[in-house]
Amino acid sequence: MTIHDVAARAGVSVATVSRVLNRNAPVREETSQHVQDVARRLRYVPNVAARSLSIRRSNTIGVVLPNVHGEFFSEVIRGVDVAARKAGFHILVSGSHSDAGEMLAVLDAMRGRVDGLLVMAPDVAIGSLREQIPSELPLVLLNATSVDHDAISIDNYGGAHAMTAYLASLGHTSIAFIKGPDPNADARERLRGYRQAMKKIGVRDRGLECPGDFTEETGCEAAKALLQRAPRPTAIFAANDAMAVGALSALSEAGVSVPAEVAVAGFDDIRVGRYVTPSLTTVHVDIDELGRRALELVVDAIDRPAQGDRRTEIVSTSLVIRNSTKIRPRGRKGGSQ
Amino acid sequence: MTIHDVAARAGVSVATVSRVLNRNAPVREETSQHVQDVARRLRYVPNVAARSLSIRRSNTIGVVLPNVHGEFFSEVIRGVDVAARKAGFHILVSGSHSDAGEMLAVLDAMRGRVDGLLVMAPDVAIGSLREQIPSELPLVLLNATSVDHDAISIDNYGGAHAMTAYLASLGHTSIAFIKGPDPNADARERLRGYRQAMKKIGVRDRGLECPGDFTEETGCEAAKALLQRAPRPTAIFAANDAMAVGALSALSEAGVSVPAEVAVAGFDDIRVGRYVTPSLTTVHVDIDELGRRALELVVDAIDRPAQGDRRTEIVSTSLVIRNSTKIRPRGRKGGSQ
DNA sequence: CTCCAAAATGTAAACGGTTACATTGATGGC
DNA sequence: GCCATCAATGTAACCGTTTACATTTTGGAG
Numbered sequence: 257m258t259i260h261d262v263a264a265r266a267g268v269s270v271a272t273v274s275r276v277l278n279r280n281a282p283v284r285e286e287t288s289q290h291v292q293d294v295a296r297r298l299r300y301v302p303n304v305a306a307r308s309l310s311i312r313r314s315n316t317i318g319v320v321l322p323n324v325h326g327e328f329f330s331e332v333i334r335g336v337d338v339a340a341r342k343a344g345f346h347i348l349v350s351g352s353h354s355d356a357g358e359m360l361a362v363l364d365a366m367r368g369r370v371d372g373l374l375v376m377a378p379d380v381a382i383g384s385l386r387e388q389i390p391s392e393l394p395l396v397l398l399n400a401t402s403v404d405h406d407a408i409s410i411d412n413y414g415g416a417h418a419m420t421a422y423l424a425s426l427g428h429t430s431i432a433f434i435k436g437p438d439p440n441a442d443a444r445e446r447l448r449g450y451r452q453a454m455k456k457i458g459v460r461d462r463g464l465e466c467p468g469d470f471t472e473e474t475g476c477e478a479a480k481a482l483l484q485r486a487p488r489p490t491a492i493f494a495a496n497d498a499m500a501v502g503a504l505s506a507l508s509e510a511g512v513s514v515p516a517e518v519a520v521a522g523f524d525d526i527r528v529g530r531y532v533t534p535s536l537t538t539v540h541v542d543i544d545e546l547g548r549r550a551l552e553l554v555v556d557a558i559d560r561p562a563q564g565d566r567r568t569e570i571v572s573t574s575l576v577i578r579n580s581t582k583i584r585p586r587g588r589k590g591g592s593q
Numbered sequence: 594m595t596i597h598d599v600a601a602r603a604g605v606s607v608a609t610v611s612r613v614l615n616r617n618a619p620v621r622e623e624t625s626q627h628v629q630d631v632a633r634r635l636r637y638v639p640n641v642a643a644r645s646l647s648i649r650r651s652n653t654i655g656v657v658l659p660n661v662h663g664e665f666f667s668e669v670i671r672g673v674d675v676a677a678r679k680a681g682f683h684i685l686v687s688g689s690h691s692d693a694g695e696m697l698a699v700l701d702a703m704r705g706r707v708d709g710l711l712v713m714a715p716d717v718a719i720g721s722l723r724e725q726i727p728s729e730l731p732l733v734l735l736n737a738t739s740v741d742h743d744a745i746s747i748d749n750y751g752g753a754h755a756m757t758a759y760l761a762s763l764g765h766t767s768i769a770f771i772k773g774p775d776p777n778a779d780a781r782e783r784l785r786g787y788r789q790a791m792k793k794i795g796v797r798d799r800g801l802e803c804p805g806d807f808t809e810e811t812g813c814e815a816a817k818a819l820l821q822r823a824p825r826p827t828a829i830f831a832a833n834d835a836m837a838v839g840a841l842s843a844l845s846e847a848g849v850s851v852p853a854e855v856a857v858a859g860f861d862d863i864r865v866g867r868y869v870t871p872s873l874t875t876v877h878v879d880i881d882e883l884g885r886r887a888l889e890l891v892v893d894a895i896d897r898p899a900q901g902d903r904r905t906e907i908v909s910t911s912l913v914i915r916n917s918t919k920i921r922p923r924g925r926k927g928g929s930q
Numbered sequence: 931c932t933c934c935a936a937a938a939t940g941t942a943a944a945c946g947g948t949t950a951c952a953t954t955g956a957t958g959g960c
Numbered sequence: 961g962c963c964a965t966c967a968a969t970g971t972a973a974c975c976g977t978t979t980a981c982a983t984t985t986t987g988g989a990g
Binding site: 648 | 978
């Protein structure tokens with residue numbers, strides 16, 4: 257069942273059938289109808305490979321993500337997927353890459369299969385990417401700001417700054433921060449936002465910063481470690497919700513009441529944050545929107561290539577105040593102790 | 594940069610180049626080396642579309658999922674992705690379909706683009722699928738058992754049965770069940786396992802079953818409703834972890850102690866279950882493995898088509914006992930009340 | 931050295947679309 | 961009635977592979 261069959265059956269040439277199906281050239285209405293009828297009757301479906309070969313375009317976008325934690329992953333894909341469907345593109349997905357080499361291999365394998373790329377490489381040196389990817393292939397970076405590439409990311413700095421300022425406004429000055437993985441761009445920006453806000457309230461104690469890697473486990477450990485500190489921090493701000501949940505769990509186990517003794521806040525606004533006890537104050541991020549806009553950027557880059565200026569977007573965040581910080585810490589003389 | 598350029602540069606014919614690159618016909622070692630060198634030097638990458646057109650195969654598998662909750666989604670994709678990479682396939686993903694129509698549209702759009710299909714349609718009438726999909730296209734159903742299709746699913750029945758039996762072994766007889774969405778195949782099987790186990794211990798009270806739709810919200814509501822019941826159930830078994838977490842949250846808010854007054858159990862073993870308080874007893878499912886084996890099934894179906902017998906697999910589950918059930922309920926005279 | 935089978939390589943026809951260019955037919959101005 | 965113009969359609973080249981078949985080369989037997 258090829259376009260030739262349809263043409264023969266409809267008594268027209270293949271060119272006419274092609275024109276009818278693509279609506280890209282004038283065809284008499286009557287002819288058009290007839291061809292469409294025949295095509296439908298024959299259940300004709302154009303051969304994608306042949307079409308791609310001819311027009312040198314696959315209508316497919318490659319989406320490459322690192323080994324990223326659950327909620328975030330699915331939400332991004334969802335956003336990308338919906339936007340792609342709307343724009344008439346398919347998405348070729350590859351997630352779960354732990355190292356740069358693996359990622360480059362995947363990018364290589366996608367060569368020629370995709371019209372554009374959406375790459376999330378928060379902790380990969382971007383430099384090595386471009387030289388590996390054909391430079392004419394549109395590329396949008398996810399959650400990694402870069403001056404030489406189109407990119408979109410969350411307002412990590414702003415969100416972390418706002419949360420820290422909010423905690424300070426509750427009277428906290430000893431606000432601990434559980435960091436994300438060192439090389440991760442999101443993690444770094446969040447840390448920067450926290451530090452800046454701390455500086456603003458006149459606290460410069462690097463001892464308040466604990467290592468973490470975005471998993472619940474490290475949130476747990478960090479919280480336990482913090483409880484040992486002599487002047488115990490009155491607030492803990494984790495660089496993401498997973499760690500905040502881990503911290504809550506450790507605090508609960510240690511019998512420390514939240515938020516009365518220690519306030520806790522996270523970043524991301526994952527679903528479950530609403531259902532842990534106490535419910536988690538966090539920085540809300542519309543991940544779905546991140547994915548959607550990222551895809552739109554790629555499509556734009558494909559449709560109108562090589563605009564001199566870089567396309568760069570930032571998705572804004574907002575604070576979500578819940579019970580893990582709500583009540584002012586009491587009973588503890590001189591808040592900073 | 595085409596195969597012709599490589600051939601010209603290497604002083605051989607295109608056929609030889611093709612044979613070298615595909616290693617599917619005898620070529621003199623010396624020639625082979627030379628051609629490979631030239632190809633590498635020229636950074637030649639075969640045109641995928643042309644190749645697909647010629648061999649009528651895309652090395653791509655379509656993965657179609659419904660609008661499924663976070664953790665599950667990402668884990669499945671991860672498993673599928675890893676297995677696909679190993680098998681040399683790409684995956685064309687489309688998630689987030691709320692209704693059957695949308696899904697059929699997507700399947701249609703994938704026509705010709707994929708060599709096989711992995712479809713999760715727990716609440717779609719399967720019948721309508723097959724007639725829409727070219728029958729020669731390998732299709733594997735995810736989490737939906739079917740006699741007429743290759744399929745793989747979780748041992749929902751067994752897992753639910755085992756969990757219910759475990760709760761009973763702790764002395765509970767009044768075990769409530771929060772159901773999943775009615776048309777969902779997983780939900781139905783879990784309910785069946787629960788009922789069967791309840792029957793075995795001689796309890797047949799349909800009043801113990803509450804509606805739910807796999808979201809935390811409905812878990813919350815169900816738990817609240819259950820607390821109103823005159824003889825209050827001593828255990829709540831939710832058809833998935835999200836609802837169990839919702840229930841825990843509602844119980845905690847109502848000041849009901851878990852597991853002392855009410856035991857709670859879930860199904861899925863999502864990460865966060867370890868970090869809620871109390872940590873959640875649940876049925877562990879290796880979703881990653883589900884995805885992996887599902888993909889292997891499709892690949893197998895592609896490589897060796899039309900074996901008369903259906904390929905059907907079931908991924909087993911296991912109980913994970915944590916604190917939400919651990920302590921025997923005390924103080925309550927005559928367990929069955 | 932000749933001859934033949936087997937191995938290595940080349941030639942060209944698919945694969946199924948799109949589209950530049952050619953052709954045909956209709957329309958209207960003169 | 962003629963010709964320019966333009967809309968509608970047809971013809972065939974092209975996109976970059978793979979591969980059946982043809983051809984050349986090789987090596988060993990006789």
